[in-house]
Amino acid sequence: MSDLEELAAEAFVYGFPMVFNLDEVSRFTREGMGSLPAAPFNRFSHATDLAGPKDTFVSVNNDTVYSIAQIDLSGGPLVLSVPDTAGRYYVFQFVDAWTNNFAYVGRRATGTAAGTYLLTGPGWSGDVPAGATRIPVPTTVASLVGRWACEGRDDLAAVRDLQRATGLEPLDPGTPPPAGLPEPHHEVSGTELRFFEKLRTWMRAFPPSATDQDYQRRFAPLGLLDDGDPYAAPSPDLERALTAGYREGKERVEHATTHGSSPEQNGWRLTYDAFNYNLDFFETGTLDSAQWVIQDRATARTVRAASARAGLWGNHAYEAAYAMTWNDGDGDPLDGARSYTLRFGTTPPVDAFWSITMYDLPDYYLVDNAIDRYSIGDRTPGLHYDHDGSLTLHLQPERPTDPAAAANWLPTPPGRFRPVLRMYQPRPAVFDGSYVLSPITRK
Template sequence: MIKENKHFRVRVLLSAGALAFAALTQPAVAQTRGEPTANAKFPPGPVVGTHLPEAYVSQMGKIAYLWGWPMVNIYNRYLVFSKVPENGLGDGVLPVGPLNRLTMLVDYIKPEERAVATPNQDVVYGFGILSLEKEPVVFQVPDFGSRFWVYQLGNQRTDTLGGVGKMYGTKPGFYMVVGPHWKGTVPKGITGVFHSPTNIAYIIPRAFLDDTAEDRQAIRPVVSQIMSYPLGEFNGRTKTKDWSALPKFSDPAGGTQGSGAETQWVKPEKFFDELPLVIKAVPPQPGEEALYAWINSLLDAAAKDPKVAETLRQSAVDADKELVAGMHSYYYAGVPVGNNWIAPQNGAQFGTDYFSRTAAAKANIFVNPRKESAYFAQEYDTQNQRLNGANVYQVTFPKGELPPVNGFWSVTLYDEAHFFAPNELNRFSLGTKNKDLKYGPDGSLTLYVQNKRPSEDKVANWLPAPTGDFELFIRAYWPKAEIMQGQWSPPPVQKTN
């Protein structure tokens, strides 16, 4: 019997879709060749009323599911946040707030968090969903001093709206995000404007935090000035809020934090009820007009024929199980860069790379652009065996070969669901934030990755692992040229038992 490889299976399932997209996006390719398009008549699309075979509807429905998954994901987060009455903590963990009003934490995100896979315990997070159809939103940037910081701004496609952060030299002040149809006047006192092609957008401030009591106190007055609000409330004066005193709500997504896998933001059985709203609200990128016409032909047919609608519904259920579920693996979230590490190359700048967009959304949805943070993911040791807590591992950075960054770096350990694995130290990452790491006589740094507690001389460098499968994840915020140009890659994960 031939043993099926899950990585191969996902590639096979994608092959038909790749051919379909290649055919549908030819107008975009033609434009890159310099062919005249300004006065050219766009080719006619699908004929309304054509009988559609069940197999066609099923196969094309799966591709539409892959394509639309990230946008439906953000849409459903938007629906949840639209019902939040005030800034607070979902289940005492997740920063939530009304639309257009971000909520900040004052410490690392708690390990029970399940709303966003691959969370980060190196920064103080904030999060907010923006709704720009009525008016722009203003956000405040305080003076962070020497502290590393970055605000992630993204649209409904999960692409960046532009850079805000230390690596961009962004100055303290008031900034504004506007929707695609806004034509107002920028008020005096607004330092910069960011344009979103979609009315739904998001903002995620991140401020680096040393793992010390002193820095936890030092960061509070800074994050108290991080706020967002509708333009109508802007008066040119800095608003502040004590983010340490927030009410606690039940999980606004209807699940339970700490329950295992990520909150199910996309429910396949409802996907094709929600996609028509999403495709109407999110305009096509250049060259996507044919793709939109094709998907709309499926949606129109489903609206008129219950049998087509049921076939589409089932195609989403099948695609979620056969295709998208497998994309949860970091193996699909980038390209190999040596020693079995995988590195995304186009985070938050996906363009028409629909596979990478959905793979990132499934594994780690709110990725920063690579200029802001380079990521490296690992699931295997040097013998190509799955990382597992039954084994003992070492990761050694030779002297002078720590991740080259202007900001900070970290190595985080996640369980197989891409969340923190509970352990006796309540420790989930090691890196710049840790002031007690022990270096070898030769200047190297060895991290000990294992389930059982090591000898006391190694505990400072111990990254506790669960008993089952797990992953390692390196973050390199504000990466230097060696990373950006592919001249540095992480060391191997060596099994030492």
């Protein structure tokens, strides 16, 4: 590759998380997603059910009911109010435009009593209302991703009551309408050039930390710092470099999702560091310590891209730890044409709950199945435990004939698939190596 092409590939990896993220932000405000209706900026979209195949979002969870708001602080601060959940697990995760998880409100972070939080944009100064906790937001636009633990359909009414009791209002009733996402130039055509035009536009609108802004200056030869419109009629050399860099950068991101530096255990990728790329913004509920911060910025940028691709809006592991695998215990790719078991001698150690969720490839979506079951875990009704307390799950396309196995059946989609183990409020044994995951074994 030429130097300019290599620079474009580097820019793709750097900018992919923000572009991918803000495309989703835009989709949520315009179209919604499956169980989540569209909602304008600064208004919650409350799901009325657990996520299913119609919720076409990368690695969406099937454990909790979502309440999601895309927030825009261009007009002024917002006030978030949360109800008393009486011990029920919930979390509101704050994600900036660059996909940094910079704050948490919920059972682990702030408890389950009612609370009030003032969300303020960059550069804001003013008085915080009595009784409110201020949460500075690094970028004017951000995502507020709420998850309510739900025990199943019979529990949905209680979750809906909590959703109705959750508020998001301007601090000043006279706040002007939010500005929203700036539109990239419409004259720019083609997937590759459109990507770089979005990156150029949104880099200017949502500047990251000062250190990252210094890093961005290296991309000036690509036109990413230009005030004008460098991609409507680029020079042939620039267009070739951007096209080649886009394709190479995309391959690097895809490769990083399956060949990153996460440790492996019996075929499982322990992606406990997957969301530790935030190096600059630590507000309510975050942990600013060496265990939870990737120290090398180059590594953090690659991890951030891979995490956005395979698990956008995922939590830090101290909130919810994720392990995932593309292969069985022998290293062979998981395939829906085969049948597997997963035996837990001891189920995952958590203070909330755990689950295994099934996703297809390459999209990481839930796939329709005959029993409408997309995850299985400690809250699944009717699980069959062996006499020694162990639990054997059956991952296969067809219902097992044995009743005990059928109770523990997680249907697999056609073709390649990737299950994810989620552990909400994991205990220290998850991280210190004293708890070991079992391999998925082919029958």
